Amino acid sequence: MLSATGWGTLAAGTVLTGFGYALGYGEAAALGMACLLAVAVAVLWALPAPVLDAERRIAPRRVGRGDSAEGVVTLTNTGSRTRRGLRAVDRCGEGDITVEVPALHPGTAHELRYALPTARRGRVPVGPLRLERTDPLGLARRMRPYGDPDTLLVRPRVCPLPVLPSGQAHHVEGPASDTADDGSLTFHALREYVLGDDLRRVHWRSTARTGTLMVRQMVDVSLPHTTVVLDTRQRAYASEDAFELAVDCAASVAHAAARSHFPVHLVAERGPLLHTDGSGDDGDALLDGLAVVGRSDLKSLAAAFDGMESHRGGGALVVVTGTDDTRGLGAVDRVRHRFDRVTMVRVGAEPEAAREVSGPRPDVPQLHVASLEDLPAGWRREAAR
Structure with a gap:
């Protein structure tokens, strides 16, 4: 497809060519023909589709506000010709990030890295990745999407803090889950015995009724909330x-x-x-x-x-x-x-x-x-x- 510059050059070439031939101005007609020829060459330059494999990942996918995150694109030339004039364009939030791609020889791979914006907290949509091939004058370009959109999650910044002590008794090492080894004296549920359980917690009535050794599961309710x-x-x-x-x-x-x-x-x-x-x-x-x-x-x-x-x-x-x-x-x-x-x-x-x-x-x-x-x-x- 033609770029804005390409459409302008095409329009100017058409007007100059028609004006030159109609009024007998050879210089204007020649200039118009040169513009039209440049547009035609640009289209032929950008027309071949590059035979490439592209893979993009975000490193890391979750980051604190203001910390660094990168988009990493790996391009592999799977064709038989050297590819030049390529650039990678990745959509990020409301704008695009453009990275120039060096010449890719057949069978070679190149890794591109570019910084992603992390100044604002939230989900930042990234992608889809596009590869653009343009002519040296920027008159025509061919775009091809690669991969699916992804998301960078920008989280709040945090600083290390101690936990405020509260309550009369605290389990200072945790955990707060129902799998706590000893817990407090608060009964939570019955479960089957596993090797290493305290035999003092065996619930004999349930064991007799089910035929399976059952133990009391305790939880620590003194954990600071x-x-x-x-x-x-x-x-x-x-x-x-x-x-x-x-x-x-x-x-x-x-x-x-x-x-x-x-x-x-x-x-x-x-x-x-x-x-x-x-x-x-x-x-x-x-x-x-x-x-x-x-x-x-x-x-x-x-x-x-x-x-x-x-x-x-x-x-x-x-x-x-x-x-x-x-x-x-x-x-x-x-x-x-x-x-x-x-x-x-x-x-x-x-x-x-x-x-x-x-x-x-x-x-x-x-x-x-x-x-x-x-x-x-x-x-x-x-x-x-």
Whole structure:
């Protein structure tokens, strides 16, 4: 197909040729014929379809905001002729990434690497990959798609944090799953005996009834639970960057608990976002879920605390919000007695005193964070309190 330059050259050549012959201007006719000849040569140059194999992968497929990610394209010339004038065009988000391809000799392979944008959190569509063959003047090109579209997941940034101690007794090493070896004294279920089980947990009545040795399965209910309330209201933050920092802070708090195999409950003013039980790859699940969290138009944060009056009790409540609009933060006082400790993370510059009127009582600890690098020091002080 012709490029925009090619269509312009074709139109100019047609007009000049007709004008020159009609009015007897030989120079104009010659120039017009040269334009038409250039277009014809360009089409013949780009017409042969390259015989290539192309494979594109994303490395890595999940990355923290601001970290590096690459598209890696491997091109193999499976034909019998050297291919020149090729370039790879990969669709990424709303724009294209173009990479020039060097000459490919028959039977040779070449690997192309190019950076993918990771400045914005979310799912970034990548592809489909296109190979374009163009003439030296850029008048004509031939495009051929390769492979299927893919997705790069840009997750929040996280920093290492300790888990806030809460409750009277803690299983400091986890796990929180139903497969805990000893657990606490809370009965969960019956299961068949496996080699290594404590014989003191054998349930003899069920063993006699089923003819199979059955043991009691216990779970540890003293594990510290962490509830994270993320304020996603647009009016709570001064800028988009402040909201992204709030998501990073919430992700860091939740990931610290999940990494230690402790349960995490993540909510926003629109309702629950994610709940993990402390087993498996909960940390990755939390980061994947927070990668696609957006801002809301709601006016108050109070709805995020509506379901917490029936909280089982204990654990830590962490509220992550901004410093602009504080409507609904006073609802923390309704549920704070259900938790062992409550901490608030305020993202942005420290608010004026007038803005604190609708917030929680002054005895709720507040950490003011201007960047993600400020969070660990303040969090460690809160953990040691």
